[in-house]
Amino acid sequence: MSAVLFFLAAAGVISGAIGVVVLRNPFYSVLALVFHLISLAVLFLLLRAEFVAAVQVVVYAGAVMVLYVFVVAYVGGESESLGERLRGPGPVGSGLRLGGAILAGALLVELLIALLGTGLEAIDGKGAGYSPGPQAFGTPAYVGKLLLTRFLLAFEVASFLLLIAAVGAVVLARRRGGLGEEGEGEVLTAAELLRPQGTGTMAEGVGRGS
Amino acid sequence: MSIAWYLAVSAIVFALGALGVMTRRNPLVVLLCLELMLNGANLALIAFSRMWGNGDGQILAIVVMTVAACEVCIGLGLIVAIYRRHLPIDVDELRELQG
Numbered sequence: 001m002s003a004v005l006f007f008l009a010a011a012g013v014i015s016g017a018i019g020v021v022v023l024r025n026p027f028y029s030v031l032a033l034v035f036h037l038i039s040l041a042v043l044f045l046l047l048r049a050e051f052v053a054a055v056q057v058v059v060y061a062g063a064v065m066v067l068y069v070f071v072v073a074y075v076g077g078e079s080e081s082l083g084e085r086l087r088g089p090g091p092v093g094s095g096l097r098l099g100g101a102i103l104a105g106a107l108l109v110e111l112l113i114a115l116l117g118t119g120l121e122a123i124d125g126k127g128a129g130y131s132p133g134p135q136a137f138g139t140p141a142y143v144g145k146l147l148l149t150r151f152l153l154a155f156e157v158a159s160f161l162l163l164i165a166a167v168g169a170v171v172l173a174r175r176r177g178g179l180g181e182e183g184e185g186e187v188l189t190a191a192e193l194l195r196p197q198g199t200g201t202m203a204e205g206v207g208r209g210s
Numbered sequence: 211m212s213i214a215w216y217l218a219v220s221a222i223v224f225a226l227g228a229l230g231v232m233t234r235r236n237p238l239v240v241l242l243c244l245e246l247m248l249n250g251a252n253l254a255l256i257a258f259s260r261m262w263g264n265g266d267g268q269i270l271a272i273v274v275m276t277v278a279a280c281e282v283c284i285g286l287g288l289i290v291a292i293y294r295r296h297l298p299i300d301v302d303e304l305r306e307l308q309g
Contacts, residue, residue, distance in 0.1 A: 010219045013253075015298035026238045028278045031285050036223075047216065049261040052268050060275060063273050064282055071286045072238055075293045102233025108225030115217040115254070120261075123214045128263025143268055151269045158276040165243050165280035168230055172287035175294070 006046055012039030027075075031067045037061040048130055048138045216257035224250030235290075235300050241285045248278045 016036025020029045037060050077155035116123070128137075133143050147155050223246055230243030239280045259267025295298060 006215065010215070013219055014222055014226070015253060018228040020239070020242050021226055021234070023219070025271055026236055026242075029239050029242050030242050032247060035296055036246070037249070043216065043219070043253060046211070047256050047266050049256045049271070052256060052271055055272065055275065059279070066278055067282060067286060068238070068242070071289060075238065075299055076291055082269065097233050100250060101229060103234060104225050104229035107228050108221060108308060111221035112218065113222055116214055123217070125261070126211070127213060127260040130263070137265065138268060142265055143272070146265045146269050147272075151266075154269065154273055158273050162276060163278050164282055164285040169283040169287035172284065173290040173294075 002046060005042065009039045009042035009046070012036070013043060026072050027069070030065060030072055033068075034061050036063050037065070047127075048136075050138050051140045052138070075139075084204045213257050214300050217254055218251045220253035220257065222249075222250075223253065235302055237285070237289055237304075240301060241282065241289075242308060244281065244285075245278060248274055264305045 013036055018041060019032030020036065023029045023032055039057060041053040041061070042055040044050075044056060049058050052163055135145075227248075228241045230239055230246065231240055234240050234243060247264060249277030254269045255267040255274070259265065259271075288300065292304070297304060
């Protein structure tokens with residue numbers, strides 16, 4: 001049973017990954033990645049990582065991919081065929097891309113040798129012993145206990161990193177006023193004197209006083 | 211299934227992601243392929259975590275997911291900023307930092 005499920009999920013994982021790399025339209029690439037992530041969550045479940053699998057489906061395949069779909073719908077981006085991509089612009093681009101493909105193949109061979117040719121004997125086993133229970137390996141209780149005791153520092157640093165990333169994304173994607181448009185038809189108010197220029201405030205976002 | 215099978219799948223996913231990063235031109239798809247590489251690493255982490263019956267690998271996988279979310283956030287912000295300035299959405303054309 002678990003072997004059948006493994007091969008089905010692994011086929012989904014690999015075909016989803018191939019879809020991301022090969023499909024021409026970026027929108028379809030995002031959908032292939034969603035399929036890949038859901039199949040990967042099945043593999044996580046088979047590895048007794050219930051909490052990580054749930055996080056994968058809810059946060060990754062749910063939230064992050066919605067962000068991607070929004071940006072793809074906003075930006076669009078031209079679709080490109082595989083042959084066009086491998087040819088690239090001019091002889092240098094085509095050579096570089098072919099070199100990239102060869103490098104990726106070499107990376108795969110090297111990774112397979114490194115992972116499967118290790119001296120680890122446990123690699124051929126099914127893993128450590130496992131007994132089901134409310135506090136068993138991989139359950140939310142187990143992961144939560146680890147996160148809030150041994151890995152508390154990593155947890156806090158990760159949350160701070162998320163804060164920095166959110167602020168950074170707002171600063172990067174905010175609406176900027178052009179340099180030539182400054183100071184035309186502007187009504188100076190006390191609030192505009194108090195706030196520094198070009199800091200991405202809400203007033204600039206709606207086009208006032210940029 | 212033995213752990214080795216999971217590790218083989220993770221290596222294949224990582225190499226496919228690397229292939230995409232090196233050959234695709236659309237920065238959105240390059241970001242998607244970076245996600246693929248991170249997912250390959252995550253699968254290996256969780257497989258090793260299962261192998262030893264130790265939860266540390268799962269915690270590291272969750273931290274990797276957080277970092278991936280931050281990376282997506284910043285990357286998509288950059289792409290929207292590039293789009294707003296009417297620059298081409300193409301990693302071959304964006305060569306201002308090349309010197």
